[in-house]
Amino acid sequence: MKSFRKTLTQHTPGRVAFVNLTPEVEAAVRESGIREGLCLVNAMHITASVFINDDESGLHQDYAAWLERLAPHDPSPAAYRHNRTGEDNGDAHLKRQVMGREVVVAVTEGRLDFGPWEQIFYGEFDGRRDKRVLVKIIGE
Amino acid sequence: MKSFRKTLTQHTPGRVAFVNLTPEVEAAVRESGIREGLCLVNAMHITASVFINDDESGLHQDYAAWLERLAPHDPSPAAYRHNRTGEDNGDAHLKRQVMGREVVVAVTEGRLDFGPWEQIFYGEFDGRRDKRVLVKIIGE
Amino acid sequence: MKSFRKTLTQHTPGRVAFVNLTPEVEAAVRESGIREGLCLVNAMHITASVFINDDESGLHQDYAAWLERLAPHDPSPAAYRHNRTGEDNGDAHLKRQVMGREVVVAVTEGRLDFGPWEQIFYGEFDGRRDKRVLVKIIGE
Numbered sequence: 001m002k003s004f005r006k007t008l009t010q011h012t013p014g015r016v017a018f019v020n021l022t023p024e025v026e027a028a029v030r031e032s033g034i035r036e037g038l039c040l041v042n043a044m045h046i047t048a049s050v051f052i053n054d055d056e057s058g059l060h061q062d063y064a065a066w067l068e069r070l071a072p073h074d075p076s077p078a079a080y081r082h083n084r085t086g087e088d089n090g091d092a093h094l095k096r097q098v099m100g101r102e103v104v105v106a107v108t109e110g111r112l113d114f115g116p117w118e119q120i121f122y123g124e125f126d127g128r129r130d131k132r133v134l135v136k137i138i139g140e
Numbered sequence: 141m142k143s144f145r146k147t148l149t150q151h152t153p154g155r156v157a158f159v160n161l162t163p164e165v166e167a168a169v170r171e172s173g174i175r176e177g178l179c180l181v182n183a184m185h186i187t188a189s190v191f192i193n194d195d196e197s198g199l200h201q202d203y204a205a206w207l208e209r210l211a212p213h214d215p216s217p218a219a220y221r222h223n224r225t226g227e228d229n230g231d232a233h234l235k236r237q238v239m240g241r242e243v244v245v246a247v248t249e250g251r252l253d254f255g256p257w258e259q260i261f262y263g264e265f266d267g268r269r270d271k272r273v274l275v276k277i278i279g280e
Numbered sequence: 281m282k283s284f285r286k287t288l289t290q291h292t293p294g295r296v297a298f299v300n301l302t303p304e305v306e307a308a309v310r311e312s313g314i315r316e317g318l319c320l321v322n323a324m325h326i327t328a329s330v331f332i333n334d335d336e337s338g339l340h341q342d343y344a345a346w347l348e349r350l351a352p353h354d355p356s357p358a359a360y361r362h363n364r365t366g367e368d369n370g371d372a373h374l375k376r377q378v379m380g381r382e383v384v385v386a387v388t389e390g391r392l393d394f395g396p397w398e399q400i401f402y403g404e405f406d407g408r409r410d411k412r413v414l415v416k417i418i419g420e
Binding site for chain 3: 141176177178191192193194196198199201202203206210238239240243244245246248253254255256257258278279280
Binding site for chain 1: 241
């Protein structure tokens with residue numbers, strides 16, 4: 001069994017952003033030399049997500065607006081108890097749970113084994129600083 | 141290490157449906173000959189989910205009604221920016237995020253290692269055409 | 281390839297609770313002897329979650345309050361069709377979908393490969409009885 005590990009650093013200028021990670025994850029699969037296996041891609045930070053969906057900017061705006069309705073950004077300690085710790089990102093911890101922490105993707109014949117529209121995204125809900133995404137591939 | 145890959149095709153007559161995939165995934169585990177490992181089951185389409193919960197039709201109606209409240213079906217481009225592309229399924233991309241894209245199940249002694257009520261479901265949110273589910277098993 | 285399996289039993293006194301599983305999962309990784317691989321941690325019951333987020337009690341109260349708004353506890357069969365089966369936990373099956381069933385964590389150099397604040401939690405939404413969490417590790 002082979003294993004491969006790499007981190008990808010993200011830094012988004014706004015609080016909320018979506019970044020297509022697919023080319024970097026595909027490059028990691030090639031670099032790993034693994035032909036058959038599983039590829040885990042996860043946010044290493046707890047106010048960010050990794051998820052798979054469509055590379056369509058209107059949809060990403062829909063996600064941002066919908067998540068804002070489900071868990072509105074509000075820095076006040078009245079809105080989120082988490083903000084009593086001095087943080088202002090209580091909402092981001094909730095948004096991340098809807099979108100998920102990680103994806104596991106099959107690796108088949110040396111490539112990400114994807115359906116026609118699947119793309120891997122980093123979802124940021126409390127940006128403006130460096131954060132990391134972990135890629136771990138096992139197989140042979 | 142062994143690996144095994146199979147796709148399962150789904151075609152549901154309505155827009156929203158839940159289909160129990162457990163017998164087909166169990167058959168794939170047997171066919172793989174893998175005794176100890178991990179089994180990934182994921183929707184290959186981005187308006188569908190694979191998730192684990194109870195095989196109870198009332199619960200599935202609860203899921204459908206709840207998801208409709210969280211992200212109502214509305215083909216208008218005013219409701220979802222994604223629909224400005226000519227699609228009418230913006231809601232389905234949101235519903236899928238709540239229910240998830242994939243499950244990873246342990247394989248132990250040649251079987252899916254499940255709790256008493258765990259069953260694997262395909263959740264469709266934009267049906268009426270062929271879609272595929274990927275089963276990838278690695279182990280030995 | 282090596283594999284390792286262990287179950288962790290949870291019993292929470294209230295209906296809703298969050299329990300930090302990280303020390304027990306770290307102990308399982310050490311016990312497994314696996315240095316490089318993937319670690320699956322999943323609820324074996326369908327009204328409970330395993331998720332990764334911050335070990336901060338205010339945030340956990342935020343999660344509980346938010347999930348209660350998204351899917352209020354109501355034992356009546358009018359609120360949830362699932363409750364027509366004699367159950368009173370329809371809400372718990374919905375809450376679990378928001379928080380997720382499982383996490384997959386990379387194992388690197390014999391340890392859980394975590395970002396700075398990542399901790400693994402058991403999320404209970406219908407407690408007051410024994411439930412199990414499965415830990416399955418594969419790698420070498």
